[in-house]
Amino acid sequence: MSLGQLLCNHTDELVQRWYARWLRERPPIPDLNEATLKDHLPLQLRVIGEALREDDSSRPPARELWRQPERLDPEKRALDEVRIAEVVREYAFLVEEVRIWLNERGEQFSFQDYSYFSLAIFELTAESARRYALFRSEQVARERAEYVAGITHQLRTPVAALNLAVQQLERGKGAPNARILERLRRTVGRLARLVDGLMRLERFKPDELPIHPESLAPAHIIDQIVADYEHEASTKGLRLDVSANRSARILVDRDLLVDALGNLIQNAIKYTARGFVRVTMEEQKDGVVFKVEDSGPGISPERQRELFRPVSPGQPGGVGLGLSIASRAAAAQGGSLELESEPGRGSTFLLRLPWAVRKRE
Known part of the structure; x- marks a missing residue:
């Protein structure tokens, strides 16, 4: 029996044998399910087998076997978070298992046939890497576009x-209105903090962020942030409640605390159509917990899993971007950001910070 015929007739046996080998080798992605792992392997083995059964003169070059989309799907593997290094490893196992299987059966084939099989697997691996890289680059471009859209949306409001x-100042006569000047001052400060937060998000990993702790009254920080968004809340008819110990003090980085709380409060107001936004501070033995609660629409479990991805450019609208900034600001100071939410029952974000954080240049 020819090598091509054997590959076609024993595809399932070879795939199962290869899967057992993969399991023995302590796979780097142990939670990858069997269906995703095997993917298109049976089809690919049959394609090689069919090509080998043809005459030498009619054989297409091995590299042309994988140009048809239905024979290869690296895009799906990228979505399943299968690294290209794992794909290369899988095909290396396949070549070894086919060789061992043929030796066990005592099958003898021409050097040309076996070389064709090896070349086909090599070209399959190369084409997988090429298409995987192309897909990832396009995916990064899309995410970057969404990321820029999120930044634009965040900047639009301030x-x-x-x-x-500025228009109100231009229309005024005499000395500028103190209320307008105060709003202008807060807006400029809010815009500056947003830009600084974005720069920190782009430049540093959480464990690399510079930390400059100072003794702060968190109640005062909350008041300042809430004041920045009072106008938006009152326009929507939202009730803003604040509860915090006025005498409490913590040793944290002011900018990072404002990054975190500011984005949480802004998101709560932005996505709550009616009802309330409540900011509270709870003192615990090992630190403080800031809670930002709202009566908004809530967040589905599926969406919750996406919100705290390590790299999240954010959807247009800015939620993912704001939470990325807040999450990094918390992690950099040895804290955490958590979410409690059910669709239709509002959301509660919990920002946990130690009483004192360490300085880091």
């Missing part, structure tokens, strides 16, 4: 408020 305040 810029609009800044523009409105």
Whole structure:
């Protein structure tokens, strides 16, 4: 029997044998399910087998076997988070297992046939790597576009408020209105903090962020942040509640605390159509917990799993971007950011921080 015929007739046996080998080798992705792992392997073995059964003169070059989309699907593997190094490893196992299987059967084939099989697997691996890289680059481009859209959306609100305040100043006569000047000052500060937060997000990993702790009254910080968003909340008819011990003090980085709380409060107001947004601080033995609760629509379990991905450019609208900034600000100071939410029952974000964080340059 020819090598091509053997590959076609014993595809399932070879795939199962290869899968057993993969399990023995302590796979780097132990939770990868069997169906995802095997993927298109049976089809690929049959394609090679069919090509080998043809005459030498009619054989296509091995590299052309994998140009048809239905014979290879590295895009799905990328979505399943299968690294290309794992794909290369899988095909190396396949070549070894086929060789061992043929030796056990005592089958003898021409050097040309076996070389064709090896070349086909090599080309399959190369084409997988090429298409995987192309897919990932396109995926990164899409995510970057969404990321930029998120930044634009985050900047739009303070810029609009800044523009409105400037127009009011231009229309005024005599000395500028103190209320308008105060709103202008807060808006400029809010815009500056947002830009600083974005720069920190782009430049540093959480464990690399510079930390400059200072003794702060968290209640005062909360008041300042809430004041920045009072106008938006009142426009929507939302009730803003704050509860914090006025005498409490913590040793944290002011900018990172504002990064975290500011984004949580902004998101709560943005996505709550009616009802309330409540900010509270709880003192615990090992640190403090800031809670930002809202009466908004809540967040589905599926969406919750996406919110805290390590690299999340954010959807247009800015939720993912704001939470990325908040999550990094918490992690950098040895804290954490958690979420409790059910669809239709609002959301509660919990920012946990130690009483004192260490300085880091």
